[in-house]
Amino acid sequence: MTIYKEVFQAISLHHLTNLSLVDYICRELSASLIYRKGLIPSDLIQDVQCNKNYFLMECLKDMNCRFCSMKSPLFKVLSDAELELINCNKRHVVFRKGEIIVKQGAPMSHVISFTSGIAKVYIEGSGDRNLVLQFIKPTNFLGAPGIYADQVHYSSVRAVEESSVCFIDLHVFKQVIRENKRFAESFMELISWDGIFNYERFNCLTHKNIHGRLADSLIYLHEKIFNDRGNKIALSRQDMAELTGMSKDSVIRILKELEKEEVIENDGSIIQVKNMDRLIKISELS
Amino acid sequence: MTIYKEVFQAISLHHLTNLSLVDYICRELSASLIYRKGLIPSDLIQDVQCNKNYFLMECLKDMNCRFCSMKSPLFKVLSDAELELINCNKRHVVFRKGEIIVKQGAPMSHVISFTSGIAKVYIEGSGDRNLVLQFIKPTNFLGAPGIYADQVHYSSVRAVEESSVCFIDLHVFKQVIRENKRFAESFMELISWDGIFNYERFNCLTHKNIHGRLADSLIYLHEKIFNDRGNKIALSRQDMAELTGMSKDSVIRILKELEKEEVIENDGSIIQVKNMDRLIKISELS
DNA sequence: CTTGTAGATTGTCATGAATCAATTTTTTCT
DNA sequence: AGAAAAAATTGATTCATGACAATCTACAAG
Numbered sequence: 001m002t003i004y005k006e007v008f009q010a011i012s013l014h015h016l017t018n019l020s021l022v023d024y025i026c027r028e029l030s031a032s033l034i035y036r037k038g039l040i041p042s043d044l045i046q047d048v049q050c051n052k053n054y055f056l057m058e059c060l061k062d063m064n065c066r067f068c069s070m071k072s073p074l075f076k077v078l079s080d081a082e083l084e085l086i087n088c089n090k091r092h093v094v095f096r097k098g099e100i101i102v103k104q105g106a107p108m109s110h111v112i113s114f115t116s117g118i119a120k121v122y123i124e125g126s127g128d129r130n131l132v133l134q135f136i137k138p139t140n141f142l143g144a145p146g147i148y149a150d151q152v153h154y155s156s157v158r159a160v161e162e163s164s165v166c167f168i169d170l171h172v173f174k175q176v177i178r179e180n181k182r183f184a185e186s187f188m189e190l191i192s193w194d195g196i197f198n199y200e201r202f203n204c205l206t207h208k209n210i211h212g213r214l215a216d217s218l219i220y221l222h223e224k225i226f227n228d229r230g231n232k233i234a235l236s237r238q239d240m241a242e243l244t245g246m247s248k249d250s251v252i253r254i255l256k257e258l259e260k261e262e263v264i265e266n267d268g269s270i271i272q273v274k275n276m277d278r279l280i281k282i283s284e285l286s
Numbered sequence: 287m288t289i290y291k292e293v294f295q296a297i298s299l300h301h302l303t304n305l306s307l308v309d310y311i312c313r314e315l316s317a318s319l320i321y322r323k324g325l326i327p328s329d330l331i332q333d334v335q336c337n338k339n340y341f342l343m344e345c346l347k348d349m350n351c352r353f354c355s356m357k358s359p360l361f362k363v364l365s366d367a368e369l370e371l372i373n374c375n376k377r378h379v380v381f382r383k384g385e386i387i388v389k390q391g392a393p394m395s396h397v398i399s400f401t402s403g404i405a406k407v408y409i410e411g412s413g414d415r416n417l418v419l420q421f422i423k424p425t426n427f428l429g430a431p432g433i434y435a436d437q438v439h440y441s442s443v444r445a446v447e448e449s450s451v452c453f454i455d456l457h458v459f460k461q462v463i464r465e466n467k468r469f470a471e472s473f474m475e476l477i478s479w480d481g482i483f484n485y486e487r488f489n490c491l492t493h494k495n496i497h498g499r500l501a502d503s504l505i506y507l508h509e510k511i512f513n514d515r516g517n518k519i520a521l522s523r524q525d526m527a528e529l530t531g532m533s534k535d536s537v538i539r540i541l542k543e544l545e546k547e548e549v550i551e552n553d554g555s556i557i558q559v560k561n562m563d564r565l566i567k568i569s570e571l572s
Numbered sequence: 573c574t575t576g577t578a579g580a581t582t583g584t585c586a587t588g589a590a591t592c593a594a595t596t597t598t599t600t601c602t
Numbered sequence: 603a604g605a606a607a608a609a610a611t612t613g614a615t616t617c618a619t620g621a622c623a624a625t626c627t628a629c630a631a632g
Contacts, residue, residue: 123485125493126572133488145481148474154482178467185464188434188474195431195481196440198488199409202419205492206531207411210589237610245492247590252611268598269610286412496619523580533620538581554628555580 065090065166070115072139074190077182086176089169095119095159102142102157109151110167112142117163118225122242123155132243134197135160135225144191147173160239205245208286213244214254215282218264222273233271351376351452356401358425360476363468372462375455381405381445388428388443395437396453398428403449404511408528409441417491418529420483421446421511430477433459446525491531494572499530500540501568504550508559519557 065071065087066080075083092115095101102112104124114136121142122132133155136142142165146152151170177184204216217240221233237255241248255271258264263275263282273279351357351373352366361369378401381387388398390410400422407428408418419441422428428451432438437456463470490502503526507519523541527534541557544550549561549568559565 123489125489126570129493131488131492133485145478145485147478148471149478149482154485178471181464184470184474185434188470188477191474191477191481192431192433192435195477195484196435198481198484199419199431199440202417202484202488202491203409203411205488206417207413207415248610249591249612250589253589256611284412534579535581535621536619542581 063092068115070138072113072141074141074183074186077186078176078180082176082180082183085172086168089172091167092164093167094162094164097159097161099159100156101159101163101165102153102155104153104156106153107151108143108146108153108170110170111147111173112157113166113168114138114140114142115164115166118160119157119163120160120239120242121155121157130156130242131245132239133201135221135243137225137228141190144194148191160235208283210244210246210250210254212283212286213246214240214251214258215279217244218271218273219276219279219283222276231272233273234269235271236269349378354401356424358399358427360427360469360472363472364462364466368462368466368469371458372454375458377453378450379453380448380450383445383447385445386442387445387449387451388439388441390439390442392439393437394429394432394439394456396456397433397459398443399452399454400424400426400428401450401452404446405443405449406446406525406528407441407443416442416528417531418525419487421507421529423511423514427476430480434477446521494569496530496532496536496540498569498572499532500526500537500544501565503530504544504557504559505562505565505569508562517558519559520555521557522555 063070065075066083075086078086090113095117101119115138117137119136119142120132121134121136122130124130136157142157143153143155146154147170177187204213208216218233221235222231226233235243237248237251241251244251255264255266259266261278263273263278265272265274349356351361352369361372364372376399381403387405401424403423405422405428406418407420407422408416410416422443428443429439429441432440433456463473490499494502504519507521508517512519521529523534523537527537530537541550541552545552547561547564549559549564551558551560
């Protein structure tokens with residue numbers, strides 16, 4: 001286990017992003033660390049990929065924003081002084097699986113930077129019916145649209161697996177936006193892209209049948225959310241139902257169908273896409 | 287007819303907003319103009335309300351942004367110099383009913399300020415299926431989310447009745463945002479509220495049955511869009527279908543039902559809400 | 573005046589998808 | 603490890619909704 005920690009120490013010291021993790025292991029560590037301990041690199045890479053979340057969290061404790069590898073790309077345009085200011089006004093918190101990070105309707109006192117894990121952003125409708133807007137993984141902000149509206153959360157966020165976030169004081173955050181034009185512009189881009197993402201979901205949810213909706217969701221989860229978990233989609237059927245706007249029962253039914261047609265592989269609660277072309281075709285056929 | 291023009295000249299000179307129009311007529315004009323010409327104020331107000339759009343457009347031609355009563359409230363925080371800069375880089379254009387103002391997918395060269403009329407903002411899905419995101423009336427901006435993303439329009443906009451807009455050069459607009467912090471902040475608020483509006487629509491469109499969806503839409507149209515047209519909702523069934531995400535046939539069916547129950551009154555293609563409480567109840571019952 | 577066209581209306585019908593209930597599997601907690 | 607709880611599965615049933623077709627209406631163009 002210590003080998004992982006060494007790997008992650010190295011990562012945080014070198015400011016590596018999630019994406020360059022595997023590259024880095026292959027290039028820098030294989031000779032010196034891995035072979036010395038008799039580990040096969042490909043196994044280590046796979047293990048690290050699957051357990052990345054756990055070790056990441058270890059490294060994030062007490063991390064200064066200036067050196068944190070998991071800070072938002074938006075923060076890259078900030079000066080050291082600005083980062084230090086944010087660092088002094090942040091709290092790093094770990095949430096366990098299933099815990100609510102943000103509650104819809106609650107007043108917003110902090111901007112939340114999501115630093116590790118996976119969470120679902122959902123709106124609570126009338127009568128137990130939730131709709132998952134999107135899943136969140138590092139690095140992203142939570143509660144974006146409310147920040148410049150009326151400082152109220154318009155969606156809830158719940159940890160799907162153990163996750164950690166940084167609470168950043170709202171006033172400090174706004175102050176930095178006011179004083180750094182590039183940062184302000186980046187933040188506007190973020191809000192804008194968020195809005196555009198919703199447009200695409202509108203289409204899917206209102207005009208496609210359940211086959212198309214589930215196909216779209218599987219593609220989304222495969223490509224955007226579980227892409228750094230070896231594309232192993234680990235979600236409850238209920239969560240998938242809330243993402244696609246269909247009933248849990250229907251999700252199960254269609255997943256079975258897809259498994260029979262060998263479009264996906266279903267091992268316990270872990271889903272893996274086997275035939276992406278077919279999924280895309282199903283999505284396009286509506 | 288000239289009485290109207292006088293009224294509107296007065297409005298534009300005094301920088302009156304839409305909302306204070308009726309107040310203004312009662313307070314300032316009734317004695318001097320209306321009685322002198324033998325008109326009954328309440329009739330005039332009603333007529334002006336119903337035909338506001340036509341006369342408004344007359345007044346907007348060649349209007350300098352500095353004195354334009356229909357400019358966005360956002361522009362109120364701009365200095366005269368900034369308004370003058372925008373004025374020099376804008377084009378005022380009138381669109382006839384049914385014409386496309388903005389086409390989804392097209393590159394965005396200008397920010398568009400909607401100055402009179404009513405238009406529908408919709409996303410074009412696969413296979414002729416459109417979804418109306420919202421109706422637009424003065425004063426508002428078009429193409430908001432794309433401005434700070436990749437300068438592409440992510441929705442189409444079509445005039446529902448004769449409408450006029452101002453095309454403002456995108457670079458000039460961004461320059462003003464960069465240099466005026468208050469304006470930048472206002473604009474962020476605008477984008478944010480836009481996003482929040484979509485959240486509420488998600489709920490409605492994914493979790494309510496057609497009765498609830500139509501009720502919601504009628505409430506929206508009554509309160510937010512046709513509120514300055516004497517609450518006379520004038521839309522084609524097709525437009526209402528695209529707004530509610532249901533088929534045209536179903537719209538007609540439910541409207542008939544509502545008419546029978548005297549919740550609405552349907553005179554030709556003009557719908558008026560008679561029993562708002564009932565509509566709200568239908569909406570809540572989902 | 574008449575003719576054409578687009579939109580509105582109405583009823584019927586097929587079907588997609590949710591609900592319900594009963595059973596099995598998996599996960600979690602002690 | 604074993605019990606309890608939660609989640610997943612499955613089939614049967616019901617209902618809501620969209621699609622189609624035929625007719626009607628109103629407005630515009632010739």
